[in-house]
Amino acid sequence: RRGLANAVLRNFQRRRPELEKMADESPRGRWSYPNWWIEKLQAEHPAHWQTILEAGLQHPPFTLRVNARWGDAAKYVQILAEADLPARQTGVDAITLDKAVSVHSLPGFDQGWVSVQDAGAQWAARLLEAQPGERVLDACAAPGGKTGHILERIAPDATPIKLSALDIDATRLVRVQENLDRLHLAADLIVGDAAHPEAWWDGQLFDRILADVPCSASGVVRRNPDIKWLRRPDDIAQFAAQQAVMMDRLWPLLAPGGTLLYATCSIFNVENDGQVQAFLMRHAEDAVRCPLPEPLSDGSLLPDAEHDGFFYALLRKT
């Protein structure tokens, strides 16, 4: 076996310039993604496909969310500097460290001052804008990154929101509880299927729903590089079909005037804008899409050095 390996290596060394040129000329060799993935991005993001592929090969940023109940990002950047951990503010509550470190070496992590959360994911709670006293459903909550952020944004002296955190996976819901315990926050945790509310819903309408649905995770491949090789083209259509059912089943749970924030960490159209357009056609009688602030105007946040790839759509019930 060693003889074979040596022969392969010798062959590579001898033909290196020629082989590297061949690899560079084929998109799959150059980018190290499956062909179907590259072709899909070329078709759907003609101006950005290369930067998206490039971002997916980079080291992911290590980003924290500062707990607004504790203090603000500027204050924590200062504390990090004193601890010899250089960092910069990359969002309202977001701080990106120059280097990843163990969470327990972060000042105040165990006391809930900060959480690890990508800056793109931090848009969810801001766009949902839950207000004191409201009933809120976090329909796909585990491990609870966005659950914690939604609750942190309500001042401690304001009327608490009544947050139901649902997930189909009981084991993953334990992570939500652990995160909430560390942050000294509380939610009603429910094991259940977002596509079958009749099994767990108490019949009271929600003012806001976050549907952070299961998806291809194509916007976060650098955090899990195997994803792109494990996924098959058919999987994307299956995710889209599941997402459509979840949205349709959650919509009746929303009070008139309420908003549903649809979120994915995908960069594929059928899970994102295509999904939302189809939803608006099916619910033309009572659903409108709300404008989003820059840089999210069309809902997508393409992956780059500062954040992962996400998609958001805010839907209001008339």
Ligand SMILES: C[S@@+](CC[C@H](N)C(=O)[O-])C[C@H]1O[C@@H](n2cnc3c(N)ncnc32)[C@H](O)[C@@H]1O
């Ligand atoms: C994208 S993750 C959610 C991440 C989470 N919102 C956060 O910010 O930490 C999707 C979650 O949906 C859950 N899920 C998948 N199918 C579901 C279903 N039918 N009903 C409820 N939850 C589901 C998965 O277990 C997974 O935890």
